Amino acid sequence: MKTIIKNGKLVTAEASFLSDILIEGEKISQIAESIDTDDAKVIDAAGKLVLPGGVDPHVHLHLEMAGTVSSDDYYTGGKAAAFGGTTTVIDFVSQGSGSLEESVRAHRRFADSTTSIDYGSHMNITHFDDQVAEQIAGLPELGISTIKVFTAYNDRLRIKDGDVFKAMRVAGQNDILTMVHAENGDVIDILTKEALEAGHTQPIWHALTRPGWGAVEASLRAFALAAQADAPVYLVHMNMAGEVDQLKYARSKGVYAMGETCPQYLFFTEENLQQPDGAKWICSPPMRSRNDNMGLWQGLEDGIIQVLATDHCPFFFNGQKAIDYEGEKVAIPGKELGRENFTQIPNGLPGLGDRMPVFWTHAVATGRISPERFVALTSTNPAKIFGLYPQKGCLQPGSDADIAIWDPNLSVKYGVDIARHRTDYNLYEDWNLKGMPVMVMQRGKILVDHGQWFGKPGQGRFLQRLSGEVL
């Protein structure tokens, strides 16, 4: 099966140019000014841009949390991703009571049969000892080249600083990248206890009990531990301008440090948590201030931050009221679980499908960021850092034909009905967006064509990732 995408303007991380693309089977086989073969299906992309499919390296699909589960699974999450131009996601394997390999295999049993797009996995390390250290060394054989550690969520996910150091060291020795969730778990526990004792139950207290200084301090701690372990480190969900300063400092000192931020931290602040529907914005780390929004934008523009991810982890705002999803009524317990107590609100929010159209509108359509840098931040850099390049994240002969045909002039009033997340709200409701994908394909197969969905459960594949690059 051959397909030619004709007359489009290709946008890569390096350049934009008019060219045709020939796809044979699952791969891009040729890129040239003009391609004609008799036996190919032709897609006319005149007036459109042709982008490599987005790579979102931070999502939580079907994650059990706070007595419920994040409401997108591998099928629905993949569908939402594709509608927004993303064709590859990487989510997280929770560490179970057995070996890391057992956790990975259990995760795959569930995900492989349902996923609608290609996916990879990071391994959460939430318990550490000598045995786990040995098992970390074996992760690359399972196709996993990244671990995540936490400096918050005491007694649940956090490991001690010494164990973070040891985990980073064994990871570094085995070409594995350590991702760090940076907040100060001790301070959070003290402030949360005091807030509840004082009767503070509203969503804003989620932010007030997780001070931004904790993230700044813990990010420097993470970089310093990585420097001492001589290992690469990647700071997830950066939400503070001060974290950008720490990342800049660490990089200037030669630490192999990289970072990501997410759209929610570019647009929203603690004020959103003070609204009557403030629970919609609850995630960890929380929204911060306008100053932090600006510092993160600057970090993206200056190249201090390498990746725009999402930390997609959606919950219903009102999980007692069903929505229609593919003809069925679906209701999943969500944010209402914490109506009486902010600590019971499941942490996380939707964003996987929003990432590229929202960021394009505010970054590229405004002239703030070039189309090439947009591709670097949303596709090429994550593919390189997470060991998927050049299979993913680029338009090159030999690469998977994961492609988003993008209409930079398409304007929509965005919201929950256009985004296809399986939840009942969208953070960008009624926002005017300009620039959307009109056709999205994975390995040469069309997933989305002008609003129609052609994906199927199990059509996506698990990605055996190699060790990535330090950018």
Ligand code: URP
């Ligand atoms: O609130 C969030 N971000 N939930 C997902 C877990 C995490 O720490 O990334």
Ligand code: ZN
């Ligand atoms: Zn995290």
Ligand code: ZN
């Ligand atoms: Zn996360």
